[in-house]
Amino acid sequence: MRMLKGNPISRGIALGKLYIYQAFTPDVHEAYCEAGQEHEQFHKFNQALQTAGEELDKIVVSLTADSPDKAKIFTAHKEILYDEEVADQVEEMILNSRAMPDYAVDMVFTQFAELLSQVDDPLIAARATDLLDVRNRVLRILQGEEEHNLSSLTEEVIIVAHDLLPSDTATLDREKVLGIITEVGGETSHTAIIARSYKIPAVLGVPEATKILKNDQFVVLDALEGKVLMAPDDATVEEYELKYAEFEKNEVEANKYLDKPSITASGEKFSIGLNIGSDEPNESIKFGDFIGLFRTEFLYMESDHMPTEEEQFKAYKRVLANAQGKPVTLRTLDIGGDKSLKYMVLPQEDNPFLGNRALRLCLSQPDLFKTQLRAALRASAFGELEIMFPMVGTIDDIRNAKAVVEEVKTELRSEEIPFNENIKVGIMIEIPSIALMADAAASEVDFASVGTNDLTQYTHAVDRMNADLVDYFQSMSPAMFRLLGNVFSEFNKAGKPISVCGELAGDPAGAVVLIGLGLRKLSMNGANIAHVKQTVSKFTLDEMEAIADKAKAKATQEEVVDFLEEQIAKHE
């Protein structure tokens, strides 16, 4: 029985068939057919068009009932596929110039995509991406390859991929995904965050997984230990069926804490928040006290055009309605780095995580920023909404961002559009330079929230996307706890609310240390709420403060982790 190893980043166990997902990358060269063969080649092109049309029909049918918006994208693809001008030009190239069909398709579609991308209207320019998508579909069919798509899975599978991009997970049919295995990706990569929020067991950083593993192969995915067991024997399958049952039982045990108050063993209350990334209703909201992080990227990433003020306003209003009166902290657009948009070309950077991303990008594109702020401010008339800026490095950043908020407020006032005049404005603390300036920052903002993933990345100078570097990504290092301790005490001193919305807050052991360091607001994915409430309920505040002091005084992360495991085991 062969075994592959990786990082278990979303806990769970899955037994099932594999589905190897490889995004198709076309490989086309300039090529011509022999004289006399052009009609046969033209026939091949027409057949490919027909097959592509049938594929699109199937996708549209499967999406229409549940996701009409996604279905529309593929209806538009069909329109492009059957475009008269494209067909005429391809025909001309094949019949008159004897171009091979794939070469002709590539030339014509690419030319049109370039033409469209030059149009001033961004809505039209955005269609260029759809054109390339359709081009790839036709080329794939011409080259005799099968369709790979995560939106139209026909049975329950464990997905194997090099990496899953935001555009892949946007159409992911989560009902059919038993587990996820990828070759790259660390604890806080996009795939990891999605897997945890959907509660899909996942093992990432499995080298060569897409080459070693085969389609339809049956495996056991152990996302507790980080193992993929290939061709498991009957005894192993039985063992894992038991483990699966055991895991589910523990989940049930923890879930008993879900609707209990969040309180320490010595009676101090702390607040639990929820992190969300869409405007869909989230059942976990009833177990939390606030929404500590509302990521707005989905609006930008799942759309084929720059989301308008009206679209954003409606989405924010929906989130406030779903929040049932609880406060919602809206984080303004956080892209760059590992995320990109279809309709907006961001310049390639050597170090995107150190580049023009998040607030920096927004400040450099005032229209984009102001549209979002207008939508958020308008929504603030309909619930308790707060605005938070990501990627703040200096006090200047805070002042510049607040100045834009004031500008937008003035606009709204003059247009007599209602909004909350006293809306709270805060920042993410995820860059060490602002963490070290916590006292000054606290006097400039209404609140702050620590993003421990990025703060770890920037403090430890380690790329969180690189699976080879997981050992260097130390969010529980003594250095991190010293830095966090400073931030919490400065904000507590200033009487300004401070929370943590990074992964560390959702880790039961991490939560114990954070509370010990003075934190009282922890925001996390719904999947973590029960475990955090369960663990923290077993410790007194004195115990947690002592644990935090000792964690800060340890020399290495390994020592911290061992110590915390010991402490938690004592209380079980």
Added chain:
Amino acid sequence: MHAKQTTVLNATGLHARPASDFVTMAKSFESKVYVKRLGDDDAKPGNAKSILGVLAQGISINTPIEISAEGPDEVEAVDKLIELVDSKFGED
């Protein structure tokens, strides 16, 4: 050859559903039909029966355009398409 000019006044311009409606109607005629954005001397007329030909013209709100047709039903084609554009495609 028959041609007429008008100005696009619906908010979306010739994009998304209005562009589809425009192309669908153009296809119902036998004549060759073209649409061209005015004000830009270099603009080449786009095939009005092609969604990409229409989109590539980059016609947004307040853009003056010329619709032309050549063939047996050229007059009707131009008139009907002008009427469609002037109806603002049912947008407010």
